[in-house]
Amino acid sequence: xxxxxxxxxxxxxxxxxxxxxxxxxxxxxxxxxxxxxxxxxxxxxxxxxxxxxxxxxxxxxxxxxxxxxxxxxxxxxxxxxxxxxxxxxxxxxxxxxxxxxxxxxxxxxxxxxxxxxxxxxxxxxxxxxxxxxxxxxxxxxxxxxxxxxxxxxxxxxxxxxxxxxxxxxxxxxxxxxxxxxxxxxxxxxxxxxxxxxxxxxxxxxxxxxxxxxxxxxxxxxxxxxxxxxxxxxxxxxxxxxxxxxxxxxxxxxxxxxxxxxxxxxxxxxxxxxxxxxxxxxxxxxxxxxxxxxxxxxxxxxxxxxxxxxxxxxxxxxxxxxxxxxxxxxxxxx
Ligand code: ADP
Ligand code: MG
Numbered sequence: 001x002x003x004x005x006x007x008x009x010x011x012x013x014x015x016x017x018x019x020x021x022x023x024x025x026x027x028x029x030x031x032x033x034x035x036x037x038x039x040x041x042x043x044x045x046x047x048x049x050x051x052x053x054x055x056x057x058x059x060x061x062x063x064x065x066x067x068x069x070x071x072x073x074x075x076x077x078x079x080x081x082x083x084x085x086x087x088x089x090x091x092x093x094x095x096x097x098x099x100x101x102x103x104x105x106x107x108x109x110x111x112x113x114x115x116x117x118x119x120x121x122x123x124x125x126x127x128x129x130x131x132x133x134x135x136x137x138x139x140x141x142x143x144x145x146x147x148x149x150x151x152x153x154x155x156x157x158x159x160x161x162x163x164x165x166x167x168x169x170x171x172x173x174x175x176x177x178x179x180x181x182x183x184x185x186x187x188x189x190x191x192x193x194x195x196x197x198x199x200x201x202x203x204x205x206x207x208x209x210x211x212x213x214x215x216x217x218x219x220x221x222x223x224x225x226x227x228x229x230x231x232x233x234x235x236x237x238x239x240x241x242x243x244x245x246x247x248x249x250x251x252x253x254x255x256x257x258x259x260x261x262x263x264x265x266x267x268x269x270x271x272x273x274x275x276x277x278x279x280x281x282x283x284x285x286x287x288x289x290x291x292x293x294x295x296x297x298x299x300x301x302x303x304x305x306x307x308x309x310x311x312x313x314x315x316x317x318x319x320x321x322x323x324x325x326x327x328x329x330x331x332x333x
Contacts, residue, residue: 009058036207078147252326268315
């Protein structure tokens with residue numbers, strides 16, 4: 001079944017159109033990630049789904065019901081924010097149970113659901129603590145727990161990991177993926193981080209300037225981006241775009257080559273000088289300034305002795321490259 005259907009959804013604040021004609025479905029149990037640069041409308045779209053903002057145009061359907069005028073609490077959704085939004089004077093246990101208590105659910109049910117969530121999120125040692133006595137990661141787990149106990153049909157996450165440091169972000173990312181597997185609930189997850197999008201999503205929705213640029217599985221978008229924006233947004237280091245000869249570039253367009261598909265060779269079509277080297281241990285990234293004065297990044301597996309200032313020649317398999325036209329769309333000869 002389809003958990004969420006957006007049809008022609010638009011949102012304006014005054015005369016500013018923030019979302020334009022969004023059409024989208026989320027299937028039951030699907031993990032959908034909205035990704036795009038800051039300001040593209042991700043949070044606004046999530047808030048329209050949650051009912052915290054009204055859609056200016058179009059319809060929002062949850063299961064088979066149009067919910068445009070249904071208040072947030074009646075939509076069967078739970079939202080987790082970047083800012084955690086915990087009550088500072090309530091313990092972990094009480095923060096997690098508060099929503100159910102406000103719904104006047106029986107104490108036994110609240111205890112059971114909170115107990116289950118505490119187990120699932122490894123929060124047992126902290127149940128009596130106040131939020132101020134928790135780390136950022138623990139606070140975010142409490143916020144997630146508060147969503148879980150409501151047993152929503154649809155979870156909405158708005159950049160939940162943005163306030164965490166890199167190591168914790170990775171751990172929590174894995175926990176959220178496990179949570180999704182265990183709950184088999186539908187989830188929509190908003191992020192500006194392409195790594196989170198690639199690693200978590202069944203389906204990625206790439207947004208730009210309030211429009212959907214492309215929808216697909218992570219590997220569909222990585223291997224077959226519809227346009228230069230999607231090609232450049234997913235992947236790290238980002239795809240290289242070469243706009244000048246000697247490559248066969250359409251007028252005003254570009255050739256896109258991912259850093260891992262460029263290799264050092266004796267005689268290649270791209271010649272240049274190494275301007276910077278990043279030695280990551282497992283990988284080596286070479287930044288090369290080409291003879292055409294373009295910058296390209298080459299990702300080499302493992303360790304490599306190439307040094308700054310060295311002249312290099314690079315090449316790639318044509319099947320592994322992408323051609324974009326002067327409108328930044330994929331060009332097929
Ligand atoms: P994102 O979450 O992708 O960073 P947002 O959805 O928060 O982007 O914002 C999208 C655009 O809508 C931004 O340009 C923002 O300034 C504007 N916006 C968001 N909320 C409001 C509001 N309440 N009033 C006016 N403009 C808003
Ligand atoms: Mg946002």
